[in-house]
Amino acid sequence: MQPFQLPEFYMPHPARLNPNLERARAHTKAWAHEMDMIDVPQHGTVIWTEHDLDSHDYALLCAYTHPDATPDDLDLVTDWYVWVFYFDDHFVELYKRNPDLAGAKAYLDRLPLFMPVEGPITEEPTNPVEKGLKDLWERTVPAHSADWRHRFAENTEHLLDESMWELLNISEGRLSNPVEYVEMRRKVGGAPWSANLVEHVTGMEVPARIALSRPMGVLRDTFADAVHLRNDLFSYEREVLDEGELSNGVLVLEKFLDVPTQEAAEAVNDLLTSRLHQFEHTALTEVPPLLDEHGVDPAGRLAVLAYVKGLQDWQSGGHEWHARSSRYMNEGAVTTPLLGGPTGLGTSGIRSILATAPQRLRAFGHVPFEQVPPHSWPDMRMPYPVTINPHWRDSLEHNVRWCGDMGFYDDVPRIWTAEKLRGYDFALCSAGIDPDATREQLDLSSDWLAWGTYGDDYYPHVFGRTPDLSAAKVLNDRLKQLMPLEGEAPIPPVSPLERGLADLWRRTAGPMPPHHRADFKRAVSVMIDAWLWELHNQHLNRIPDPVDYVEMRRATFGSDLTKSLAKFGHGNTVPPEVYRTRTVQSMENTAADYGWMVNDLVSYRKEIQYEGEVHNLVLVVRNFLDVDFERAYQVVLDLQTARMEQFEHIVDVELPTLFEEFDLDRPARDTLLKYAAELQDWMAAIVEWHLKTYRYGPDALEEHNRPQAPVVLRSLLGPTGLGTASTRLVVNKT
Numbered sequence: 049m050q051p052f053q054l055p056e057f058y059m060p061h062p063a064r065l066n067p068n069l070e071r072a073r074a075h076t077k078a079w080a081h082e083m084d085m086i087d088v089p090q091h092g093t094v095i096w097t098e099h100d101l102d103s104h105d106y107a108l109l110c111a112y113t114h115p116d117a118t119p120d121d122l123d124l125v126t127d128w129y130v131w132v133f134y135f136d137d138h139f140v141e142l143y144k145r146n147p148d149l150a151g152a153k154a155y156l157d158r159l160p161l162f163m164p165v166e167g168p169i170t171e172e173p174t175n176p177v178e179k180g181l182k183d184l185w186e187r188t189v190p191a192h193s194a195d196w197r198h199r200f201a202e203n204t205e206h207l208l209d210e211s212m213w214e215l216l217n218i219s220e221g222r223l224s225n226p227v228e229y230v231e232m233r234r235k236v237g238g239a240p241w242s243a244n245l246v247e248h249v250t251g252m253e254v255p256a257r258i259a260l261s262r263p264m265g266v267l268r269d270t271f272a273d274a275v276h277l278r279n280d281l282f283s284y285e286r287e288v289l290d291e292g293e294l295s296n297g298v299l300v301l302e303k304f305l306d307v308p309t310q311e312a313a314e315a316v317n318d319l320l321t322s323r324l325h326q327f328e329h330t331a332l333t334e335v336p337p338l339l340d341e342h343g344v345d346p347a348g349r350l351a352v353l354a355y356v357k358g359l360q361d362w363q364s365g366g367h368e369w370h371a372r373s374s375r376y377m378n379e380g381a382v383t384t385p386l387l388g389g390p391t392g393l394g395t396s397g398i399r400s401i402l403a404t405a406p407q408r409l410r411a412f413g414h415v416p417f418e419q420v421p422p423h424s425w426p427d428m429r430m431p432y433p434v435t436i437n438p439h440w441r442d443s444l445e446h447n448v449r450w451c452g453d454m455g456f457y458d459d460v461p462r463i464w465t466a467e468k469l470r471g472y473d474f475a476l477c478s479a480g481i482d483p484d485a486t487r488e489q490l491d492l493s494s495d496w497l498a499w500g501t502y503g504d505d506y507y508p509h510v511f512g513r514t515p516d517l518s519a520a521k522v523l524n525d526r527l528k529q530l531m532p533l534e535g536e537a538p539i540p541p542v543s544p545l546e547r548g549l550a551d552l553w554r555r556t557a558g559p560m561p562p563h564h565r566a567d568f569k570r571a572v573s574v575m576i577d578a579w580l581w582e583l584h585n586q587h588l589n590r591i592p593d594p595v596d597y598v599e600m601r602r603a604t605f606g607s608d609l610t611k612s613l614a615k616f617g618h619g620n621t622v623p624p625e626v627y628r629t630r631t632v633q634s635m636e637n638t639a640a641d642y643g644w645m646v647n648d649l650v651s652y653r654k655e656i657q658y659e660g661e662v663h664n665l666v667l668v669v670r671n672f673l674d675v676d677f678e679r680a681y682q683v684v685l686d687l688q689t690a691r692m693e694q695f696e697h698i699v700d701v702e703l704p705t706l707f708e709e710f711d712l713d714r715p716a717r718d719t720l721l722k723y724a725a726e727l728q729d730w731m732a733a734i735v736e737w738h739l740k741t742y743r744y745g746p747d748a749l750e751e752h753n754r755p756q757a758p759v760v761l762r763s764l765l766g767p768t769g770l771g772t773a774s775t776r777l778v779v780n781k782t
Contacts, residue, residue, distance in 0.1 A: 112365030225690035239272030252351035416660030455544035471742030480733025578603035607640035
């Protein structure tokens with residue numbers, strides 16, 4: 049008996065079969081024998097027999113996923129997939145079944161030697177994995193640009209290196225949380241690598257200037273997530289029950305949500321469907337404006353179109369292969385005859401679209417400004433103490449004056465007042481984030497928090513009710529021009545938001561070395577571009593896909609900006625490649641997620657009832673799981689707790705391992721430990737500020753959203769407005 053019944057999958061595009069299938073089967077079997085992958089023992093263990101290769105039928109996989117490939121390209125791509133699946137099984141047998149961390153690391157460390165972005169391979173292979181990689185690399189990369197070779201090498205290294213993440217989890221008996229799982233599965237699963245091969249088969253590369261943009265990244269990531277989640281459903285029995293694997297989405301949700309296996313499988317399928325909906329949404333609404341914005345020529349547009357179509361073909365073909373391969377649990381999965389025909393494929397696609405229509409429509413069916421009953425804020429896991437900088441109150445007075453000098457209180461429309469800002473008290477947050485800062489440093493930090501929050505309030509208030517994003521895009525472009533890397537800005541600031549950024553840029557970026565200045569501009573740009581993403585969803589009244597929301601929320605919360613400011617104070621003690629490791633990036637992301645989840649939990653009523661927002665994780669979870677507020681709120685709180693536990697695990701277990709792996713000296717180790725402590729201060733301060741600021745409580749929500757009486761009537765009512773509430777707050781604090 050299968051552990052669960054396979055769900056009904058969203059498959060709007062019929063699978064097609066490449067006519068060169070039989071040639072690819074014959075070619076790849078001969079190639080696998082030549083690479084010593086068949087019946088050749090590895091450390092005394094035969095990884096594959098010829099029967100294994102035949103029954104897995106990777107040629108069928110590639111014939112389905114690349115239906116229009118030329119005979120030569122289909123042979124090459126099939127060899128790549130034989131190699132990657134052999135690597136996976138080779139790694140399982142030699143290093144996973146009886147965990148061998150040292151041997152696995154030594155094995156993986158050699159593989160990049162066979163993937164040089166420039167120059168020839170000089171190392172001699174010592175096993176079938178190395179031998180196959182050398183052959184494939186030399187047959188593939190000469191046809192491509194340096195940009196493509198770099199991306200392909202990076203994705204191949206991710207696929208190989210992150211196998212250590214799976215092995216470490218197995219050796220510790222540790223099950224990842226859902227956010228961690230999706231992020232890491234995307235790398236270890238290899239689908240971004242598959243997307244590179246889609247470009248190879250089309251014979252056209254995505255233009256380099258847009259390859260790393262958000263829309264193209266979303267296409268790649270949604271493709272990857274859908275491929276991996278589908279694989280998790282088909283491979284649950286083999287991976288979890290046979291191999292003792294912990295890296296499976298069904299298992300992750302089964303344990304995290306505490307639901308039966310069947311219900312977890314349905315939830316994974318819903319997430320798979322949501323990712324495919326996100327792929328379609330991005331391709332239709334974000335890619336065309338991207339091509340126009342960058343002036344992509346017809347050849348480049350054709351390459352992008354071929355890429356999108358190639359990824360769609362891969363989804364359909366990959367599903368069809370999973371439904372037929374002996375490698376997977378697939379009883380009852382085949383619903384179409386092998387050669388297709390007019391009797392099933394079209395109607396199957398229509399049924400698939402109709403079956404998932406409620407989920408798609410739910411994302412657009414939210415009624416804004418729904419009533420949210422007052423609720424108590426949760427007791428959040430916070431293992432770190434908060435220490436308040438002694439300059440806090442002086443910095444608050446500076447911050448109130450600075451915002452006035454920039455014109456925030458005189459702007460049209462008038463979003464903030466001095467009284468409102470005093471109640472917000474961004475200096476308190478800065479004082480907790482950096483308890484040892486000088487007065488000047490604390491003033492600068494408080495001003496950045498005020499400016500970022502003002503911009504986050506300003507964009508939806510001013511642009512959220514307009515039919516297009518043209519004016520917002522113009523403002524974004526002007527803000528970027530006000531952050532020159534050298535010399536003076538080409539334009540003068542003309543609005544409070546622009547004046548604030550110009551002043552902050554002068555005070556912050558002026559003393560920086562040029563490479564830090566470029567990184568910092570990139571971090572600020574990520575945040576303001578994320579404001580446009582929010583506006584786009586707001587105009588469509590679209591609740592975001594859960595994965596897209598988590599990844600973009602880091603940007604809207606200013607996490608990159610915070611990380612950049614912290615790193616600039618570290619000097620050059622830590623090698624740049626260490627900051628790019630999974631360990632450091634996971635430490636940063638877990639802290640960032642914990643911080644913005646504090647905000648989403650505390651600000652839910654403010655955003656949903658009073659602002660008509662669609663960007664709140666509680667609402668996203670409500671919509672995705674189709675559950676009530678209480679259940680969604682608890683799921684978000686559980687996820688926040690899991691991210692904190694992961695942060696603690698990284699600091700206690702993974703950082704010391706990283707020190708040894710890179711043989712870091714004492715200054716580098718001290719810097720990374722200091723960085724971890726800075727992130728701890730940041731998280732503790734975020735909690736402290738949210739619980740004490742006057743921005744989110746019921747009194748503030750009522751006061752700040754009370755209908756305004758006529759001026760004459762207000763003058764007769766006496767001191768009942770914003771100022772008196774803020775005064776009460778200051779008195780209470782004193």
